[in-house]
Amino acid sequence: MSKKYILEMFPYPSGNIHMGHVRNYVIGDICARYHKLKGDEVIHPMGWDAFGLPAENAAIQFKTHPQDWTLSNIKNMKDQLLKLNLDLDWDRELATCNEDYYRYQQELFIDLFNAGLAYKKDAIVNWDPVDQTVLANEQVIDGKGWRTGATVVKKNLSQWFFKITDYAEELLNDLDKLTLWPEKVKTMQKNWIGKSIGAEIKFKIAEKDRFLNIFTTRPDTIYGATFIAVSINHEIVSEILDKVSIEKIRKGFDEVNDDKEKIGIKLNIRCKHPILDKEIPVYIANFVLDNYGEGAIFGCPAHDERDFEFAKKYNLPIIKVIDCMDSELPYMGDGKLINSPLLNGLNKDKAIVEIIEYFIKSGTGREKINYKIRDWGVSRQRYWGCPIPVIYYEDGTYRVLDKSELPVVLPYDINLQDKGNALLNKESWRNIICPKTNKKAYRETDTLDTFVDSSWYYIRFLNNKIDKPFDPSQANEYLPVDKYIGGIEHAILHLLYSRFFMKALRDIYKLKIDEPFKQLFTQGMITHKTYKTTNNEWVMPIEVISKNGKLLRHKTNETIEEGPSEKMSKSKKNVVEPDEILENYGIDATRVFMISDSPPDRELEWTDEGIQSSKNLVNRVHRYFSEKKGDINLEIEKEIEKFVHNIEKNILNFSLNKCVADIYTLFNHLEKKNVYLYNDKLSKKILICLFPIVPKLSKSLNETLFKSDDFEKWPEIKTDLLIEDRIKLPIQIQGKLITTIDTKKGYSEKEILKSIYELDKIKNKMHNKKVTRIINVQDKIINIIVN
């Protein structure tokens, strides 16, 4: 018996299940039910990604408590999921906001800290001065706080980080092992990690006993360097200028209208060229990123677009060091080096190797691999999240708690209406006496990013009751998740964080697992036509009626314009509610529609015709099994065998739309032949294959026809029944189809040609022509080549 861990991304309990969830979970459910029938040991859990900002917002808006709001949403959404008749392991259920989940996450935090993978450092954050809180990037709209409208300021705060950069190389390399992941997701992760190979070069500052480090992927162009540019946040800036001037410059940078426009402020220092006996100016430039490389660059205007633009604006020299013939500058391509005594005549790649060797010898630089990915900042100045198990002393030092001191329980009794972080305001919780030192101390009031919660939930599902985060031997046995199904919107963050967690936990707990998700399947979104009144007011599809070919709003008779199909969203009102659909069409028809109209990884357009025809199919299958007539022959058996084979193949490939086609094909055939199987044993086979897709119908038919409430194992394919002994053989002349002939498989070429030449269609085409070649792909095609 082999294990199959099938997992759908767990939902955020926002209040209601939407159609996107339904599609996601139906896809997973079909896989899980199939594997169960196959006799596999299936793990198919469900839980709740229950911490997060919406709960706090709702609490403020509706004067409720985040916990009450969340738990009641979970209850409601669980009821909805139960109605979907999903075959889930509810005994594995977990919610990340419950103490019996997050206390183990606090243990993992301690593990990560002890392994050197969690650390604290200062970082710049978006600060809302009115609400006295940090805002996430997406909560800053046009530089203003989304709730207060106050101008957000950058603030330097001490924050916790996870050292994902330690794993950058492995996270990149192991993407190659993920053969069952969509290429698209892997590409996105690859770009996010952003590995680039280049060099770090040390520029001596002429006026100071100090160097400026820069990173470049083009050290070969060093002879063309005519300036240095640093980011406004570079430490050299604060060494030279006072705070007021820096802020003035920063403000100037911020006020640029065109964010591509390059501006620079010349500093009164110069850098020595590492090879040539000359000095080049140093600028603070708005286009130098402070969070990439060293936050400093050397400018080679002749061979870099941005440097070129900058040099033009500030009249800096442009020295050509790559022979690009008549090409206009800047020229970024390859070519022979010129004006570069040590490198002249070499091509780019060779020159890079040479110059790095020179840097190493002269102590002016070295080869450097740089990654775009930065360490994961996990501190959130928010109440509704997992408390970080750290305490601070009055002298500013801190201590990460021992596991025996856990859990740090999130206090229930808080006031969210006050400004700022509710935990910071909750002094009775925050202020403690350290039990180890008896010193006054206060708790860390930041909570963990909710992406931490979802980075290991798939491990906790293996045993949600064990009194430690997880059991390593169990993890080794049941991980990785065999099929992970969810939306592409998590292509980077969640999936990358989870991969990092898996690797970190592997190293801490000596696991044998490198990757959390063996196969990733990203389902497409559900779209729906949009409807608007002439006043541009969005209208729900259910309100729209068609009258004499015109669309009208049911109640008011307003004219309605139909817009393009877009992702279902509340704001555009183009949603359909799962509860209503289930009520009107039933669960099986809903399941069928979720998979029928397009491949599961593409978008699915919701249409009334679509759901109705799914309903019709379910009814038709039901009706089919209401009588027994016709003669069962070998051909019928073969057809059913083919059906079993196709359904199986298509479920395994996630080609679920083709499963629906298989069902139509089978019943079209049976009805055409006027064979109604009723309780013949062949019906059993069909019902088993239908079970993953339409479980309710299949189960009820099984009860009616066979008085059984259980299914046998998935049928073994009788391969001999899949073999056709007669085939339709296409006959081509010059590669063009002329006709097809009905013949036995395994015909002899000589004999079949004889009969082919007798055919009128062929005779006509061959008139006056000589056969020069025969291509016979046995049992597939015959192609006659004539002169």
Next chain:
RNA sequence: GCGCCAGUGGCGGAAUGGUAGACGCGCUGGUCUUAGGAACCAGUGGGCAACCGUGGGGGUUCGAGUCCCUCCUGGCGCACCA
């Protein structure tokens, strides 16, 4: 700008380099019905035809929707990443 993916009937979509359009929706005609978002039967890429047809152009091959080159269009992702 860079990267990735995709362009097939009226529509959604099928096709290990080997009969393009499976299957469904829609549509047309018919049957049954008091009625039907029901069911059933027949038809449905274009063209009267020879033939022509998988975004355009070229190539490889006996044979291309499929492989290669190139261009166009659309979608997604990243975006001053040095």
